[in-house]
Amino acid sequence: MTAETVIGAVPAKAEFRTCQYTGLKVDVAAQRLIIANAVAAVVFLAIGGLMGLLVALTRWPAVHLLPADWFYLILTGHGANVLLFWIIFFEMAILYFASAVLLNSRLAAPKLGWLGFILMIVGALATNVAVLQGDSSVMFTSYPPMMAKPHFYLGIILFAVGALIGCGLFFATLVIAKEEGTYEGSIPLVTFGALTAAIIAVFTIASGAIILIPTWLWSLGLISDIDPLMYKVVWWAMGHSSQQINVSAHVSLWYLTAALLVGAKPLSEKVSRTAFFMYILFLQLASAHHLLAEPGMDASWKIVNTSYMMYLAVMGSMVHGLTVPGAIEAAQRRNGFDRGMFEWLRKAPWGNPAFSGMFLSLVFFGFIGGISGVVLGTEQLNVLMHNTIYVPGHFHGTVVAGTTLAFMGATYIVLPLIFQREIVWPKLAKIQPYLFGIGAAGISLFMMGAGTLGVARRHWDMTFSDASIGFAHSAGAFLMMGLNGIFAIIAAIGGIIFVLVVVATAFFGKKITSGHKLTFPLFSGGGAVASHYGSEKAPKLPGTIILVTIFFVCFVLYYFINWKYLSELWLFR
Template sequence: MNTESVKTVVDRRDGKLAMAHFYVAFIALAIGGLAGLLQTLVRSGKFELPSWTGYYQILTIHGVVLGLVLTTFFIMGFQLSLVSKTSGTLTDKQRKTGWIGFWTMTIGTVMAAIMILTNQASVLYTFYAPLQAHALFYLGLTLVIVGSWIDGAAIIMAYSSWRKANPGKPSPLLTFMSLVNTLMWIVATIGVAATVLFQLLPWSLGLVERVDVLVSRTLFWYFGHPLVYFWLLPAYMAWYAIVPKIIGGKIFSDSLARMSFILFLLFSIPVGFHHQLMEPGIDPAWKFLQVILTFLVVIPSLMTAFSLFATFEMFGRSKGSTGLFGWVKKLPWGDARFAVPFIGMLAFIPAGAGGLVNASHQLNQVVHNTIWVTGHFHLTLATSVILTFFGISYWLVPHLTGRVLTKAMNKLAIIQGIVWAIGMTFMSGAMHAAGLLGAPRRSSFSTYGGSEQAAEWIPYQIAQAVGGSILFLGIILMLYIFINLAFFAPKGEEEFPVGEVADQAEKTPMVFENWKLWLGITVLLILFAYTIPFIDMIENAPIGSKGYKFF
């Protein structure tokens, strides 16, 4: 880590930009969390929605607001603060670019939200054709994506400025990680931007009569799987480079951290077909290829696990621990900044195992389109990622607002993390179990409540409602903590923890800064994985009886 470039405090002007992103993110948490609670209650069969709303409307709110809005705003605010901290205060031009990105995303979010709330865009989180939304919904989503690109431009500009001022030196680790995630996001969102701008938006405006559904779904999942890593990599940033400082240890290896992020850039995008394993119209050989590429993503995940637990063990040994797991006792379990993200780390073990099931062609046939997939989704994003985001908020929000994390808020934060873990154990566990029994995803209780098979699912649906209720309590606690840290906590200077690399770590090679190489390989992998399948889809697309191209 290039500690000489790390400032003590993030510039207040940069802090206001990051906090603006966080305000929108936590408003999204409140709205999306309420929709999620209502959704689980409806699925239990013990609750009916008011006549003025519907199950698929609240399902769309929950997915879009939490899966796209909360995550994108939080991640961009977090990465801007990381760059400002480790590469120096943003220039006026960079900061202005960030504000333009923020307002573009916010305007797009409001447009999409209005369409969902007026029930003109109940098309779910994936907004698959032939479900059709109002044109303003698609336009709003486009603005969210474009705004995130503008935010990303500010990060790229800051990185470039640092490199020009420090030739021949590896960039600060957290700036490097933010850049990788930004580049991956820009490349990945080209897919969803293409299907929205050239297919769904013209279709909703009546400019074209039909949509090629398979092409649309393929473009979405070209984006949809790296979206998962866009969520996950900021958590990895905290695990790799911030948690070691919090516990009083050092980063195991700067080079290993950079290599794992480069591998995510290479292998996270050309793998969308593993979400389409059950769909005809795609040659099985290309599905098999992308399944192999999907399993290659396991490598940087295992590298991360090794690095993290090596850091923990090195710290424990330095404090005198002995035995195989003696170091566990030395970790600061009373510090919410560590304890809550650590719960997220542990959740990623079963979450990763479930991901291997989803990516395997044979096993995927058992769980495809069942609520198992939703349970997996809630272990990865809603536990591993979100709990780490909460852990980041405990120190970053007071740092940016000139306040401190008090002992009372620290204790409440630990309680909040435990409440979340309990609620998710009930809800995600029940989803996985019901999925193995064939319970479908996305369906309300009324859809299948009278069937004989549904009787097997009812206990699990009730368990989901119990878990969802506990999680909503966790959301209330988190919102209380956020408001306190942003507006009411005592004035002071909260630490922005940035880890230092262990003394025995190898020197970081400059090849990691060769973006022509890494982006070139990324583009080649994408072209290799998608060019021929796309040609096949377009050449062999049958026309359905209603004018849409169905498969």
């Protein structure tokens, strides 16, 4: 069977250009789609990010910015715009890049890609309209029996259909590239990671369809009843699995950035690919993370699912946590930074925002998002934090300090290579990942702290001033929420700089012509490292060993501290 029969089209006359920095052949149609999706992503990041700032300023007790109805409205919009729209638009760009560009192939059916893009835009707008109309403040999770307007659900459904088309194009492009022999042997590791993301995306979108289509019909009055517990089981097969798309996508970007900036090759193709494969096998079980505090769920079901089958997917992430810095260390030592334990890290390109964004993302994702995720997802420990603000603390560690920061870092590579524009305001760009990263890490940690002290998530008033029965949180809880507000401002400044730099670069950046020297240089030969596989040879990695040892000690200590907290609770069974 040829590629043509698979996608039902004759080979298009694709137009190519050759990248002067990496030597990669770039399909111009793919390039246009990458630009469109990346721009849409940044627009929704700007909207959703500002909403996030308003939420944090309202939850800062001393500021308490918005009135209650606006707070719940803005919080609903914040979740949809950043967790769904920003991230998935950017992931579409990654899929087109990792298939067509990295494989030197033409993109399958670019017109369908535009159809998908338009569906996603229409869907995102419909959901935003529903939220802003004010009668769909049901939170992003839209748990029944609370009901939103039909176009709230319909928007998300259309958006998901568009994203599914994007995934289909990705798979079709892989087939075409193989068929037309644009690469030899296996696909590059980065493409393999993107393939992992796309496969999980199909599972995710299918789950979303299974639950959101009936819920939409219910909101239209065509179905009488949606069981709230069943809804959660299936909705979170979308909600949590979509976060696993993010993990696969941003880990791929870690490998890509390391390859392009320091010439890093994976330590072992086999290990890194197996780690990705663990994601495909086990990450979808995570729906259970949201059902640990629900009535009627059996302990054995909870334990198997919440642990991703004996933590085999966590093992995958821990492996990437070693192999990514390990690959960087090996490459840097080869590049001549071989003195002592940490010269390779000290002399890494910290002034390049693509690198700093990538490395901070790696550290924060592991230490904050990863460790807190395992603790939160432990069957019994969950009762300590379920629905407290610890939960947003955890996922701001994964999705903001991890995924978003990684995507921001990668954008500084995409701007010169795909938009072909020189980055404007390089000094601002240089500090941007630090500001955003520190802000995001701060909000994650302080929300986790406040949650440990019992502060509820999605809650307008931690002073309970209008409640008939009062309750007073500890002074420490108020302090944590204040600090959260301060770090949200820092993150917002980083976010605003990012949006300004990207928009200004996209429209007014100097066009890159041949022979142009980049402000943030790539590693010579980085493109070759990224586009074909091959493992690093027998490296010594003392620095990486120390880093992962610190990580492991933190992990174990924090895990047991929480069991100690649990053992001090009232007794229940």
